[in-house]
Structure formats: C-alpha cells, structure tokens
Amino acid sequence: MNVLIINGSPKGTKSNSLKLTEAFLQGMKETSTVQSETLTVSKLDIKPCIGCFHCWKETPGKCCISDDMTVVIEKILSADVLIYSFPLYYFGFPSPLKALIDRQLPMVLPFMKSGSHSGAHPSRYDMSDKRYVLISTCGFYTAEGNYDSIDAQFSRHLGEGSYESIYCGQGELFSVPELKNRTEEYLEYVRAAGREFAAGSITKETRSLLSQLIFPRDVFERMADASWGIEPPDQNRVQEKSHPAITFTRQMAALYQKDSWNGKDLILEMHYTDEDKTVQLIMGKDGCKVLTQDFQPFTTRISTPLSVWMSIAKGEIDGQTALMKHLYQVDGDFQLMLHWDDYLGSPSKHDIQQVVPEKKSNMTLMLLPWFPLWFIGITQPVLGGILSILISSTIPVFFFRYQPTVFEVFSGFTTAFLGVLAISGFSPVVLVPVSYLIFGLMWSVTVFLEIPLTAYYSMKEYGGKTALKNPLFIKTNRILTACWGILYLVTPLWTYLFLFSDHKVPLSIINTALPFLLGCFTKWFQKWYPAHYAASKIH
Numbered sequence: 066m067n068v069l070i071i072n073g074s075p076k077g078t079k080s081n082s083l084k085l086t087e088a089f090l091q092g093m094k095e096t097s098t099v100q101s102e103t104l105t106v107s108k109l110d111i112k113p114c115i116g117c118f119h120c121w122k123e124t125p126g127k128c129c130i131s132d133d134m135t136v137v138i139e140k141i142l143s144a145d146v147l148i149y150s151f152p153l154y155y156f157g158f159p160s161p162l163k164a165l166i167d168r169q170l171p172m173v174l175p176f177m178k179s180g181s182h183s184g185a186h187p188s189r190y191d192m193s194d195k196r197y198v199l200i201s202t203c204g205f206y207t208a209e210g211n212y213d214s215i216d217a218q219f220s221r222h223l224g225e226g227s228y229e230s231i232y233c234g235q236g237e238l239f240s241v242p243e244l245k246n247r248t249e250e251y252l253e254y255v256r257a258a259g260r261e262f263a264a265g266s267i268t269k270e271t272r273s274l275l276s277q278l279i280f281p282r283d284v285f286e287r288m289a290d291a292s293w294g295i296e297p298p299d300q301n302r303v304q305e306k307s308h309p310a311i312t313f314t315r316q317m318a319a320l321y322q323k324d325s326w327n328g329k330d331l332i333l334e335m336h337y338t339d340e341d342k343t344v345q346l347i348m349g350k351d352g353c354k355v356l357t358q359d360f361q362p363f364t365t366r367i368s369t370p371l372s373v374w375m376s377i378a379k380g381e382i383d384g385q386t387a388l389m390k391h392l393y394q395v396d397g398d399f400q401l402m403l404h405w406d407d408y409l410g411s412p413s414k415h416d417i418q419q420v421v422p423e424k425k426s427n428m429t430l431m432l433l434p435w436f437p438l439w440f441i442g443i444t445q446p447v448l449g450g451i452l453s454i455l456i457s458s459t460i461p462v463f464f465f466r467y468q469p470t471v472f473e474v475f476s477g478f479t480t481a482f483l484g485v486l487a488i489s490g491f492s493p494v495v496l497v498p499v500s501y502l503i504f505g506l507m508w509s510v511t512v513f514l515e516i517p518l519t520a521y522y523s524m525k526e527y528g529g530k531t532a533l534k535n536p537l538f539i540k541t542n543r544i545l546t547a548c549w550g551i552l553y554l555v556t557p558l559w560t561y562l563f564l565f566s567d568h569k570v571p572l573s574i575i576n577t578a579l580p581f582l583l584g585c586f587t588k589w590f591q592k593w594y595p596a597h598y599a600a601s602k603i604h
C-alpha cells in the first residue's frame with residue numbers, strides 16, 4: 066500500500082499534527098505492508114494558482130506554472146492512501162496547503178457534473194480506489210465546531226463521507242514534554258485508528274476515544290494561558306515577559322485538581338535555588354493561586370534547581386530517584402509529596418474515566434491463620450490446629466474482594482500443615498516456636514528481594530502499584546520489613562523458654578505487646594522516614 070503524507074504545517078517536522086500522523090502511520094504499518102512518503106509543503110516550491118484555466122483549455126491536465134506541483138500531482142495519482150496532515154489556521158488550512166489544493170485544478174475536467182447539489186467538476190482521473198485521511202490539530206480546547214469549514218471544503222473536494230478524519234483540540238500539548246504521559250495515551254488511540262483503518266475502517270470505540278478531551282477544558286485553558294510566559298495585560302504596565310521559573314510554576318499550578326482539597330488550603334513553596342526565585346502555590350477549594358510576593362507560611366517547601374524540577378516534569382529524571390539522590394530538598398509537611406499526583410498530577414484518561422479500581426491487598430488475611438496456633442495452640446493445640454486449618458481454607462473466598470499476595474498463599478499452606486501437626490499431637494513447645502521461625506523467615510527473606518513484604522500491603526495508601534517504582538517507598542518498607550523479620554526471628558527463642566517453663570500467660574502478653582509496639586513504630590516511621598530523608602540538604 067502506497068501512502069502519501071502531505072504535511073501542510075509550516076512548522077515542518079516540528080508539527081503537532083504530524084505527531085498524530087506518524088502515530089497513525091505506525092498503526093497502519095502494524096497491520097499492513099506500507100510504503101510511505103512525506104511531502105513537506107513548506108519545503109516545496111508551490112506557487113499560488115493564477116486562475117488562468119490554462120490547465121483546462123490550452124494544455125488540458127497540465128498547469129502553466131512550472132514548479133514542484135507537477136511532481137506532487139504525480140505522487141497523488143500513484144498513492145493508494147493520501148493523508149493530509151495540517152494545523153487549523155483561522156478555521157481553515159494554512160495558506161501554502163490551500164495553494165497546493167487550488168493547484169489540483171488540472172486534476173479535474175472543466176465540465177459541469179450533473180446531479181451534484183451545488184455544482185462540481187468530474188475528475189480527470191479514476192480516483193475511485195483512493196482512500197483519504199485528514200489529520201489535524203487545533204489550538205482550542207476542542208475540535209468540535211472548529212472544523213466545519215474544513216469538512217465543507219473536503220466533502221466537496223473529495224466527496225461526502227469519502228474520507229476519514231482525526232481532528233484534535235489542545236494540539237500544542239503534543240509539544241510539551243512534561244505532558245508526554247497524557248499525550249502518549251492519545252497517540253495510542255491514533256495508532257489504534259491507523260491499525261483499524263489499514264484493516265478496514267476506524268471503529269466506533271476508537272472514534273469515541275479520539276473525540277475525548279485530552280484535559281478538561283478549565284485545566285487546559287489555564288495551562289495554555291500560562292504557557293506564553295508573559296504577564297497578563299495590565300493597563301498600568303507594559304506587558305512583561307515572566308521569569309521562566311514563574312511561567313513553569315504557573316503551568317504546574319494549572320494542573321491543580323481542586324477535588325483533592327480536603328478542607329484546608331495547602332501552601333506549596335517552590336524555591337528555585339539556581340535562579341534564587343521563590344514562588345508559592347496556594348491550593349484552595351476553588352483553584353490554585355500563584356504568589357510571587359507577599360508570601361504566606363508554607364505547608365511544604367521544595368528547594369530545587371529549576372533545571373532539576375523541569376527535568377522531573379519532562380520525565381527525564383524520575384522524581385523519586387532525584388529525591389533519593391538528594392537533588393531536591395523537602396521541608397515541612399511531607400504528605401503533599403506522597404500524594405503529589407492527587408494534587409498536581411496530570412490526570413490520565415483512565416483517571417478521568419474512573420476505570421475499575423485496583424483490588425487492594427489485605428495483611429489481615431495473611432496474619433489470621435497464624436493466630437490460632439500462637440494464641441490458642443499454646444494451651445489447646447488440637448483446637449488451635451483445627452482453627453488454623455479452617456481459617457486458611459476460607460481465606461481464598463476473600464480473594465474475590467482483595468488482591469492475593471504470595472504471602473497469604475504461603476501462610477495458608479504452612480499454617481494448615483502446622484495445624485495438622487498440632488492435631489496429630491506434636492508438642493506446642495516446639496511447634497509454636499517453629500511457626501514463629503517460619504513466619505520470621507518469610508518476612509526476612511523479602512528484605513533481600515526487589516519488593517519487601519510490607520510494601521505489598523502499604524502501597525494501597527501510596528498510589529497503588531506505582532508506589533512500587535518509588536525507591537524511597539521501597540527503602541522505607543525494606544527497613545520496616547527487616548524490623549518485623551528480626552522480631553519474628555528472635556520471638557521463637559523466648560517463646561520456647563516460656564513454653565518450656567510453662568509460663569503461657571506472660572508469653573501471650575509479650576507476644577501481643579511487642580507486635581503492637583512495632584505496629585505503632587511502623588505507623589510513625591512510614592511518615593517520618595521519607596520526610597526526614599527528603600529534608601536533608603541537596604547535593
């Protein structure tokens with residue numbers, strides 16, 4: 066299949082629209098064998114039509130102007146698929162592309178076509194097998210209502226319903242590396258459209274995804290306004306260029322999701338160390354204000370070189386990795402950092418659509434089958450064993466609601482086996498310490514694995530699976546898992562001694578109190594350690 070792309074953006078390869086077109090072509094190539102060629106209109110010598118009708122009268126089918134248009138027509142004629150890729154300019158085409166379209170006059174015959182509603186000329190060539198696609202971005206928040214004149218022209222030029230179109234608002238976002246996550250998602254839909262087009266036609270589902278807004282209108286318009294890097298007009302002042310740090314912070318503020326407001330305004334202070342510039346974001350109920358002076362006491366202060374923060378925003382450096390390397394410093398309340406995406410993250414379409422939430426894991430399911438062995442089994446081993454077997458066999462029922470982990474499965478099988486031993490008369494003096502030892506080993510082994518045990522259970526409070534990519538979260542959990550592992554590796558020692566000397570009540574108290582205290586420590590450490598780490602001076 067021969068595909069000819071006519072890139073009508075004066076920006077050439079920097080065109081936003083071309084990014085969509087390339088994604089579409091990529092999709093086509095995934096389904097079909099495609100040879101493609103791109104003509105960049107701005108690089109071609111195509112003069113405007115002078116309206117002499119030479120191509121109809123004196124030299125039928127041939128224009129009197131000698132320039133690149135002769136080759137363009139040849140290429141159009143030999144293409145199977147013609148893709149027009151262009152930005153919307155004043156609700157129409159950029160003028161060089163309009164010239165290229167006007168100069169297609171030699172491709173039609175001068176005679177009037179009968180039966181057409183408002184008049185038309187028949188084609189000089191058989192174009193019936195050709196397929197056409199229009200791909201365009203525009204600068205307003207939506208494409209809806211902005212392409213009427215384009216459609217009016219093309220439905221006459223190519224025939225009504227004889228072309229596919231992908232029109233996308235918020236086009237300038239495709240040039241913002243900081244928003245790549247979100248724009249990539251859109252490009253994925255365009256790729257899907259390309260695949261479907263090559264295989265037949267674009268499905269209704271894909272069309273509906275393509276017609277959704279990339280960002281909600283208010284977020285987009287705030288970002289767009291901030292992106293120009295100039296102060297809003299003020300009658301008393303000459304319009305000034307904003308400092309890059311202020312422009313950048315305003316764009317960040319545009320992403321503020323006011324639904325995250327939880328009854329108290331948060332004040333995020335950004336101190337750009339390389340520019341010696343401070344800007345505050347007041348994140349309130351109705352939106353986010355940016356202060357460049359008259360600062361208020363901050364909730365959280367981030368000290369960072371602007372270049373580092375920009376690299377993080379562009380996705381060149383991972384924010385958490387940068388924090389681990391002390392490339393920025395956080396003072397004040399660290400909670401804002403832990404829930405950054407809730408406040409200032411760019412919502413992905415999945416967030417907007419609220420797709421099915423991830424199932425959460427539940428540590429109680431892992432712990433429950435051990436308890437009968439430890440607390441009942443020391444006095445009534447048979448009952449403890451039976452209860453352990455019963456509980457471990459009912460745990461899978463809860464997997465409909467909770468995400469199972471390998472630890473529930475391991476605990477289930479192990480406690481059932483230990484329960485059988487308890488019922489068959491194994492002495493609790495040995496069995497209970499052994500069960501603690503196995504439990505302690507289960508925790509301790511994971512300290513040396515990529516994801517330590519506690520991380521599986523606490524990630525739900527830190528953004529779900531994405532937390533597992535956060536090195537500080539993993540480090541915090543590695544320390545905590547090690548603490549728990551050590552506790553349960555040494556518990557068998559005194560458990561054995563107490564059971565051996567028949568001191569069951571103090572044993573139960575100690576084996577309840579110590580985990581309780583460590584639980585309190587865990588709650589505190591989970592918050593303290595990341596904040597403490599982040600507050601250390603930047604390198």
Ligand SMILES: Cc1cc2nc3c(=O)[nH]c(=O)nc-3n(C[C@H](O)[C@H](O)[C@H](O)COP(=O)(O)O)c2cc1C
Nearest residue numbers: 074080081082152153154155156202203204205236
């Ligand atoms: C001269 C000019 C006119 C424009 N007119 C419109 C317009 O009428 N409607 C619109 O939504 N965007 C308009 N835009 C914005 C562009 O369509 C938008 O920036 C587009 O994403 C650029 O695409 P490109 O990078 O492929 O050239 C205009 C831009 C320029 C420079």
